[in-house]
Amino acid sequence: MAARQRVAESLNAALATALADDPRLYLLGEDILDPYGGAFKVTRGLSTRFPRQVLGTPISEAGIVGLAGGLALAGDRAIVEIMFGDFATLAFDQVVNFAAKSVTMYGRRVPMPVVLRCPTGGNRGYGPTHSQSLQKHFVGVPSLAVYELTPYHDTTDLLRGILAAGEPAVLFEDKVLYTDWMRRDGAADDLFRYDVVGDWPGVARVRLDDAPPECIVVAPGGVADRALAAMRRLLLESEIVTELHVPARLYPVDLSPVLDGAGRAGRVLVVEDSTAGGTWGAEVAHTLHTELWGRLRRPVRLLHAADSVVPAAPHLERAVLPQDGSIAGAVEEMCHG
Amino acid sequence: MAARQRVAESLNAALATALADDPRLYLLGEDILDPYGGAFKVTRGLSTRFPRQVLGTPISEAGIVGLAGGLALAGDRAIVEIMFGDFATLAFDQVVNFAAKSVTMYGRRVPMPVVLRCPTGGNRGYGPTHSQSLQKHFVGVPSLAVYELTPYHDTTDLLRGILAAGEPAVLFEDKVLYTDWMRRDGAADDLFRYDVVGDWPGVARVRLDDAPPECIVVAPGGVADRALAAMRRLLLESEIVTELHVPARLYPVDLSPVLDGAGRAGRVLVVEDSTAGGTWGAEVAHTLHTELWGRLRRPVRLLHAADSVVPAAPHLERAVLPQDGSIAGAVEEMCHG
């Protein structure tokens, strides 16, 4: 039986597989070469194994995303590591106005397999310009898909699918998740089981066998661990049964696997690390309110980061981001409030 | 009695007033100097009247927004004309990671009066990279306000307030609206009246006297004319009474003036030019679903542009953007469907 894998290892392996499978695939980014192997060591070993395909670049976020677009246009594929997802803002024009637009603006479909990998999120004390969760700003660009790494979805399969779709994509990767364990064999932890349902890439459902949930928690991969910790607590301390749904693709998001459970539970909490306002959760909530009209017991509730920068000091940072406690608290309020 | 004013003239006058009132206010942008006077002629005459304050720049969107941030940091104020709002993507880092973040990331409030003026939207045949409505991508950045010009809100008052708030802001300006007439004396047209209610900058309510609406239409300024045309049609052809709510500030949006009418009508349609997915409307819908829980007859409905680039050919363009007909159709469906 294969050894347990951390999420970063699994991503490293997925990248290696993708590079080995397709000699036309490039991996570009700042400081990704060995021996350094990237700021988060996700690319460690890859430049040694695939020196022709793995290219270290200057500090030129817009330039290298443009370069990736050119490679894709010429029939290659490219993955760009943006060292901190916060800096994807520098490439926003290349993503929105070149890569995504080129897929359809020439009156026929132009494949554009470009993936921006964005290490994301806080809880690491890196401060306001290195801790953001900017998913929402990339949602709703025609022909641009948004994904987030999760510990429940096979990383190799996910990456292969993203590339094969032939559309530009942004893959958000929670930095804390990197050191977490990939789940397998259906076990989320010693209490909760999981399965992945729905069309590719699917929604992971984390739940108890045979205990119908009072509330469905919907969360992207980066929040999933905090949500699971909250669910344990709710179960053990308050005897509230909940179920977690983690979609790997945030946009376009396929909520059909969520609808049935959400409709039965009648309560849905969406948790995300984004700051308040125009969040991915609002999009999810709108779909659920519409699709489940008359079946919910109360409005979908959104729990997200405060309307605030992410402070550097760990205790201040913790207070603005959703944590186990605030998630559990929100569910309790919904169930007993 | 003062002569009628087009929206662009009113904006030009508002800019002149702001520049005259505050010698520390700068207006920066590409090709804004006389005799050219800007791509949409909104700045015509200003560089002649205020040569020290109005500065024409190279093609450097990120650079000039950064420059504006520096001016603000030093105690000045700055308005930047982004020639086409589509190019604000090039300044996304400066907006999100410098201007907005600086307001709070240093542990105390740092005033940052920087306004990006973004000519926006389609229906002019400019093609995919010159016709976008990117409002949603700027929603939900801490300390960043998002406004949109409307024919109902006094432009001078709006601009003064935006600058006085001391926070960075993006002001979207529909390009077709430029040639529209500013409304005054409470008359939206020969049938509909309007008033502006709520805290500054307020929500314009466009309605019939004494006829309770069956549906509330919420729309930003750029869509307001198309919405009004739809409302006339609904009234005259289908005897459906509707009421239009136009907030001048899209984020943070104050929906309290909308709640009462929306609750009574029980039907709300949000119309916007944004493409599908993660729209401003989803944020509005979530708030309304929550605040009006149990009072709506049906889910809030969103009408927006198709999930598509905006084509150049006028007939193709018209088909992807919300128009009078599609707005009227959506309301009819909601009322009789």
Add this chain to the structure above:
Amino acid sequence: MTEPTDADLRRLLLIRHFETALLDLFAAGRLAGTTHTCLGQEPVAVALADLLDERDFEFSNHRGHGHYLARFDDPAGLLAEIMGRAGGVCAGVGGSQHLLRGRFLSTGVQGESVPVAAGTALHLARTEPGKLACAHIGDGTWGAGAVYEALNLAVLWRLPLVVAVEHNGIAQSTPTAAQLAGTIAGRAAAFGAAYLHVADDDVAAMRDLVAGPLARVRDGAGPLVVEFATRRLGPHSKGDDARPPQQLAALREHDWYPRHARLCGERFARLDAEQRDRVAEVVAEVSARPPATPPAPSPAALSPSDNPAESPWQLVNA
């Protein structure tokens, strides 16, 4: 100065009459949107076209009709695109500023295409040695940071990238002195890119100057910046010219059109009439076409295929 060949003169005149026709159509209210004509800058397009290979990538900008026509001799496809009629090269979606055909592509955001061109150059260097990527930009586009990010990368990696600069002394309404500090030559030198200044606008002479440096790019010497001194005779877009009449008159005086008319006499008159008529016919023919039909909704290509290594799309000139 040598007389241009028939072929070159035909192309110059085709572009001239095409662009003039566009302005007429606008004036007559028969065109919507925006259009940036290359009146006065035709020689750059024609000179370069013959030096480029079908498998070279070419990135054009907002002022790209001449580049397109010089490469493809397809006025009907371009006009249909600009007029939104059936048979447009991009089905009416792209319009004047967003063209794609084979390995020719234009975009409307200044500077954006230079890193993209560098990416295609990387592809070519690896898999089609001897081919190059050429990005056309104006003098004003040197304001954009993306140009420098791309140039730095291209020199570091010795990519076969040509930045063809049409220096017409103006950007929309802004004179170059108000938007460009230093020189373009200096900027190329700063990054260690090869640089060539072309002051002539005689097509054959231009080619003679450019051919050698271009061959060195193909041989793997790394990027080249070619700066063409040229003139914008028309408005930036449609009828927005605010330059004083004397300045425009001075520009027109040096234009290739009257010069070639003098030089080539009857041959010029004949080819001029030929191309004028050709464009008139194209305008009539395209104007009679039905509107472009909406493109089929793009398949939601969001599920993985089994073989990610197989690209569905090979870019060659159609």
Add this chain to the structure above:
Amino acid sequence: MTEPTDADLRRLLLIRHFETALLDLFAAGRLAGTTHTCLGQEPVAVALADLLDERDFEFSNHRGHGHYLARFDDPAGLLAEIMGRAGGVCAGVGGSQHLLRGRFLSTGVQGESVPVAAGTALHLARTEPGKLACAHIGDGTWGAGAVYEALNLAVLWRLPLVVAVEHNGIAQSTPTAAQLAGTIAGRAAAFGAAYLHVADDDVAAMRDLVAGPLARVRDGAGPLVVEFATRRLGPHSKGDDARPPQQLAALREHDWYPRHARLCGERFARLDAEQRDRVAEVVAEVSARPPATPPAPSPAALSPSDNPAESPWQLVNA
């Protein structure tokens, strides 16, 4: 080489011991997040600090502790900020990379601050002639397009902007040769900016070299790029150095610290001990402080005040 003054030596040593203490705290698990020490680069900060005025704007970057300490002599305020304790200069919100005090500001996104600095320079040129804005960047930051957009603007408008480049031969893990084509001197020249190379790292000699060009900036001559040849002795951030030990040893050999120790003998030993002790005390004192309290929720300043012309905020050194 002349002996440094006590004041300069004190500042050099303060920064050295401060940065060393940070690495120790990290190693002991007493610091979270990230920190980029300027070990080896102290002379740049100290040399410049005396040439800058309280009303000059200074923009620092990720490697900014030295710049801050040289300007403010406030190790406790900085350490408290980095440790998230009470009394931090930015209340624990900014942390190591985001500092603001008076007209000193640092940010964590490379290149972003150069246009911002140009904006403050415009303000100064107009209202406080003789003052300047100084932006510190590294060699690697010349990859960022924003640098060029700013430089172009600054030269066009003759802004009093100094770009102080600390060329330490590396960017995070990337050697300069792999990220910078051409030279920094060439890049300054390309835009018509004045340029100065400073190879020395003797503080007094550095000041002698820089003083004249800086005075010309103050006199309205336009921007200056100063390139300091320097060395990064420590890891990029915390413990991430992948350079071979011989390379590090060679760098350490040329470090100012042993050189000054040899040169100044007993005086060095005394001041070294003094600053080492001072930092140790600061570490002890700050470590004993309570955590920073959350800043008051920012007022929703979204309703207009009556007098928009009155700025609530005058930036002077607090």
